[in-house]
Amino acid sequence: MPVDTTQVFELLPDAWLILDERFEVVLANARYRAMHGVTLADIRGRSIYDINQFGSQSQRELRRSWLDSMLPGLAPGENRLSPLIRYDTPMPNASDGELTPRWQRTSTIDGGGGRASMIAMCVMDVSDSIAVTERDQRERAKLRSQARACVRCWSTRRMRAARAPRAVAPGAGVCACRRVGTGSRDGAIEGTSSAR
The missing domain is CATH 1.20.5 (Single alpha-helices involved in coiled-coils or other helix-helix interfaces)
Known part of the structure; x- marks a missing residue:
């Protein structure tokens, strides 16, 4: 029986993004969309650097540097685990827009080897364990x-x-x-x- 990989991706318990070689969003699973309160249409085709822009300017610049430490120069098959970062975001479905301190870490894997290189990024919200x-x-x-x-x-x-x-x-x-x-x-x- 063939496995529907799209359905498996949707059901993963961790938040995953798939990026292309320009670091633009190709796919985001249900857990990621729920974590950030977005739809796939909101973020597909946009750079990872441009989505989820919340918090102060200094936090946004820190996030950009954090992404720079993770994405450029990934070798095919390489896996990188990021340092922790605090990045304040609104809670999903919050109408007041109030930002909540959140701690994140990512594991980034370069799919490599194919005609179009894809990068898988697992975004882990570790706020509860930090607390x-x-x-x-x-x-x-x-x-x-x-x-x-x-x-x-x-x-x-x-x-x-x-x-x-x-x-x-x-x-x-x-x-x-x-x-x-x-x-x-x-x-x-x-x-x-x-x-x-």
Whole structure:
């Protein structure tokens, strides 16, 4: 049974563009069109450099340089993986035109060998994984900060105890890291005090 390659291309879960040797769009699959909220008629025959022009002028120039690092000079059969790029775009079907920060990476393959060279470009939206990574980094930084506060509290209490032993009110010896956001400067928990 023959395989309908056009239908297979449409069903691919990743966003794909097919470009000609002039870097003009020949095909874009359903995932790509949905990602950018375009129809094939909107972009077919247009240069990859001219479509999806959103964001500030500096972002557009950065995108052009990013494409320059991917497309020119591809050898037949060569595969290039781009660096990450932030390129703000409107969400598909958004009527207000508000731009949303999006992170993209592409894998570009020169089909080579044929009468007309074709370039396949897989556009990967990695915004969600970037958001998860950034959230994890913030959490780790918060934990490191709390651990440093814990060490300072412990050291402060130990030095005070060595200088002048005294009765300690309940809760005063609880480290600041045990009650996030409530540690005072000297390491005691706010709202508690040492008995004098």
